């Protein structure tokens with residue numbers, strides 16, 4: 203699967219972000235656990251220890267005040283004893299809300315039973331004192347001490363267990379903290395490493411491809427148009443490389459065309475100019491003084507070459523004006539048949555000289571077309587001129603006119619020859635400017651502008667032009683013009 207630059211970046215950062223999210227969830231869960239443990243340590247175990255210790259202190263105080271009261275008979279001591287007794291009962295009840303563990307609850311119940319028994323003995327003792335109205339001997343001494351000792355022992359075992367539970371929870375909290383830190387470090391390291399590796403590989407590939415493109419651009423600037431070989435790269439860069447290669451091909455083509463044009467134009471201009479120079483210098487040197495027919499011949503050559511020069515230059519100027527859309531067309535209703543006939547007549551001498559059969563096929567009466575007469579003349583001259591130029595002596599050039607369909611809105615003109623033909627792969631580009639077919643030694647003189655001008659003219663009229671060909675058997679050029 204080809205990964206786009208966007209997908210690569212998303213994957214690199216995505217992996218890291220997903221790991222961070224996972225880590226966040228894990229850390230939150232563990233912090234919640236820690237929070238619960240802390241709460242349990244402070245609110246349950248700590249509070250249980252505190253309450254149990256205060257019960258123990260109260261038990262000691264109860265024994266002290268009870269003894270003082272018994273020895274002195276002072277009711278103030280007994281009053282204080284009763285206050286502490288009430289506190290003891292309240293604290294005992296409060297502890298019951300704090301303790302969940304089954305064992306601890308059983309111990310707490312036992313404390314309740316023992317304290318009830320202890321307070322019952324005290325009550326009985328007090329009743330005896332009240333009825334005798336005098337101080338009494340400590341008749342329950344042993345039983346009371348025994349009960350208080352049991353109560354205090356039970357309290358000590360609750361305190362011990364609560365402390366143990368608290369220590370266990372603190373230990374667990376510390377383990378959780380260590381785990382969180384360890385897993386956090388591992389996750390961030392792995393995430394960072396994955397992100398780093400993906401980013402590094404992607405950045406390297408992208409960078410390498412861009413660097414190649416940069417180098418190639420530099421080469422193109424130096425007129426070296428070779429294509430870039432495909433390498434492993436993200437689709438965006440692969441597409442860019444593909445387009446870049448197409449651009450290079452096109453630039454190479456344009457460059458070749460430019461060189462071709464310079465070669466042909468210089469040839470096109472130099473040949474007539476050389477002929478003119480030679481002929482005129484012969485005349486100036488008086489080579490043919492007294493032989494007027496030879497002088498006439500030389501003047502004829504000068505005239506012919508001047509015509510050819512003017513024609514070439516006019517073609518170039520025409521094409522420039524057409525491309526700049528500065529050409530003024532004088533459209534009007536034109537009878538196309540006489541126009542075609544006059545073109546045939548104009549070029550008939552060439553056909554005669556080359557022994558080519560030049561023929562106009564009979565056709566039904568045709569409606570007028572909407573056209574610029576001078577331009578259609580030029581169009582016919584170019585196509586007919588080419589047909590005669592590229593057909594060997596003894597060949598044929600046939601012109602046919604017809605209406606497209608029964609009530610067709612276009613007139614179709616066909617120029618078919620039996621010349622050298624055009625290769626299939628050149629048929630589409632043959633109408634491009636400066637496009638010529640290299641036939642080696644047999645290549646005819648020309649600028650490669652005739653067909654390009656023809657195409658501009660037909661398009662300006664709203665028609666179409668195309669060519670079909672069988673190499674070595676001939677070509678057919680067809681164009682259409684709109685009915686007026």
Ligand code: ADP
Pocket residue numbers: 584588589592619621622623624632637638639640647648649650651652653654677
């Ligand atoms: P040129 O001045 O070179 O004739 P054109 O634009 O008229 O320029 O023609 C372009 C090229 O198309 C020519 O060089 C020739 O190779 C080819 N071509 C045009 N017409 C014909 C034809 N009837 N038969 C064969 N080749 C043709």
